[in-house]
Amino acid sequence: MKKLLSFIASDHYLDQIEDGWIGLNKILDEYQLDGIETMTGRFYKPENIKKVKTIGHHLLYFPSWIHMWLEDEKELIKEFESLEKAVELYGGWGRQRLIDFYREEFLDSIKLRSEYMVFHVGHVGLDEVFSDNFKYGNKEVLDYTIELLNEIFKEIDKGPILLLENLWWPGMDLFNEKEIKNFLEKIKYPNKGIMLDISHLILTDKNIYNFKDVENYIEKMICISPSLKKYIRGIHLNVTFPFPYRENKLKENKDKIKITEDRIERYKIIMDHITNLDSHKIYDDLSINKILKKLNIEYLVFEFKWKNKKELLENLNSQNKVLLI
8 A cells, every 4th residue: 555645736835945956856755755745736837846756646627527528508607707717717618628628637647657647537617616506416527427437537547546536516426336337337447446545535425524424424334335345445645524504604705705796706705614514633543453454545634734844744753653554
């Protein structure tokens, strides 16, 4: 099992590290990490990543991508106020733009010599984040994802492992074992599996309050399923306990969004909501060792939030302390 640090490739994070990629490599060595899982998207050139081993490449995620895949002008205007703004965000128009974008991401994975790629399986419109009144359900999202992935990887029979990541929105929420098995089998890319994000799994149940609940939930959802256990090849290691937010601030954000018309201000409220739910805290509890013993994974990715080098090092130290495997 390889231990990795999730590190977004950007000048901002490199400035926090001090001494750039060389400084990051020293940190990886000091904390016995094998490399990084990174994201480059359209904002960082893979060839500028030096001195650090990039084992994972997280592909960029467009939360409401199905609107562009279906070339649904009505939904895109509703989402972005105009087609021009939608085209600006995606860098082009329609399903072909999505295919081209992710083929470029695939080529970047090759340039990075990454062992695996991560693709989020989910869809949510910005106006759906608070209401949970979703236009598309799991089946539609999975079907459209199969279409997209099979177009991206048409006639490609080798490359990095494709790891599909679970979300709590419609898509791959890991509730239906048969549905997931069918989904993975229909993706024609040969080398594939699941990247289990622990916080995203937690968010599918509002009755999780502590680490014991997390351990029991993973046992109930994953560990008793031979097929899901077989498919899970990596873990995004993080945790979230959003009940204080749900009890204290969620109503405030819901009320704000109802009376806010400005698109940028609405986006800020939505992002505050999402980051409070999916807080990416350290999984600093020994129960992780019991989970890891039951799941034969290849990649364990430290995916916690940090603001500066001091906090990063403190978090790495705390995370390593609870890992006995």
